Amino acid sequence: MASVMDSVDQRTQLAGHNRLELLLFKLNGRQRFGINVFKIQEVVHCPPLTQIPHSHSVVRGVATMRGKTIPVIDLGMAIGRAPVEDLSNSFMIVAEYNRSTQGFLVAGVERIVNLNWGDILPPPKGSGKDSYLTAVTRFENELIEIIDVEKVLAEVCNAPTEVSQALTENIEEKIRQQHVLVVDDSNVARNQVKRTLEQIGVECSLANNGRGALALLREWADNNDPRLEHLAVVVSDIEMPEMDGYTLTTEIRKDERFTHLYIMLHTSLSGTFNNAMVVKVGANKFIPKFKPDELAGAVVDRIKAFVEEKGY
Template sequence: MAGIMDTVNQRTQLVGQNRLELLLFRLHGRQRFGINVFKVREVLQCPKLTSMPHSNPYIRGVAHIRGQAISVIDLSLATKGKRIENLENRFIVIAEYNRSVQGFLVEGVERIVNIKWEDVMPPPKGAGRTSYLTAVTEIENELVEIIDVEKILEEISPASTEISEELRSAPEGRDWSETILLIADDSAVARNQIKRALEPLGIPMVTQKDGRDALNWLKEKSKELGGDISRVVPLMISDIEMPEMDGYTLTAEVKADPALKNMHIILHTSLSGVFNQAMIKKVGADDFIAKFHPDELAGAVRKWLGVDVSAENASQ
């Protein structure tokens, strides 16, 4: 197990290269699943769990690890699979999502693989278990499924999308009805959370499911407008982890395009632990916000829209 995690400390080297490392694991049978190593703190053989009366049925108990009580979620149950048995022979993946630490109970852990984001594809459309996938990829001629952890966490403990009263109005300075906020995120749960939180601002929003789609939409919009899009699309809120093109690469592409570069970019991600500030600056992002705090997000939106207004006033 130590060998599997030896590369975790090197994971930041992949940031900005449109690559990721996946920790491969199994729930039941031969099907392999993946989780981004960047979110993984450690992998442990499942310790003794303390039961929690009246807790969500997906939570198998609490593990006491390094002085911290961590809820352990049965990933198989949470994705509508069979309950994982024989816990003494199973593993928990300790991961940090959305400003909190969780343990994910899995049947077995394999190894870490290094792949390109362009080889990670949106999941096939369908019902059942596929609704819990955020992406798929192929490794050694076998399909690896990447679970939408944000959907699972939302079902267990829904995040509030309410913003403070003082933020519940459109930013002053101009009529925002013809303005578009672009949201790029591969998780449908995250896209809906952002929309609900920002709706009180009264600014129209367009969503895209990954970086490639967002970039294509922006390029088409710039052709439609005949150049600089920043007065119509002054701000994009983008996830970092997305199939086909990650948020860092998307940001770099936007900032390299003369018609797009004046748009502000907020990177909004469930990578709430250690993150690469140097890379955020290198690709030209304006802000970084860990998911999910509606007031922080709404405040950042108002801030960066206000920068545009100030710039307009200064030029007059």
């Protein structure tokens, strides 16, 4: 499987062209799932696991990889399916999300496929808010399910969501009167950002992918909606079905009505690569997910500059 990952570093050329590559894998059963290759550090046969007392029920143990200890989450168990039974024949996908590294235990891995984000669609209607799907696509006439890993990690790791009091105090009223557009395909991630903004008293509108966000901006412009006049920042994920955050940024910059918009890319993808892409596509800032204080501080700083620019 190592050979499959040999060229991962070269695959970043797909970004900015509304394309991605998915590693296909299976849990228990025939259903195939996908994970973005950019998130993956390596794929290995499941190493020996050390049990940790009082850990979450879906954490099968910890593994030592190159001197670093990482938690290993049974991805099937995490989404309500049966656990992986035969650890000796299973695989671990080592991935980085939200500034942390973890292993995802899966029954088997298959291949990497090259797709267009336009072929990645939101989950079917009726999936419900409790669904663990963030998107679906079709490959070889089969439905590929893309798991909302941020939802899994929020449930397993209990990441902090509160903004520190020092940031929530003394927010000027003119700051609270401005608006933010939040774009993210993960319901959990959208609500995390919304909750952060609520704690600093800033209202926001929500969109679940780049295409929806672009349509909303155009609607506001066509109807002289005051939210556009007071739109201090667009906070957008990068990985989203139908239109990713890089392409959304590029499309915004093409429309003369939006060229002034401040775009903050807020994503679980990390690394120097994203900083380079910020410049390439014309975004203004990149913030890795998810630290409430860092996001809140960046938004407040931006709104203060916006208020000064507007002369409010």
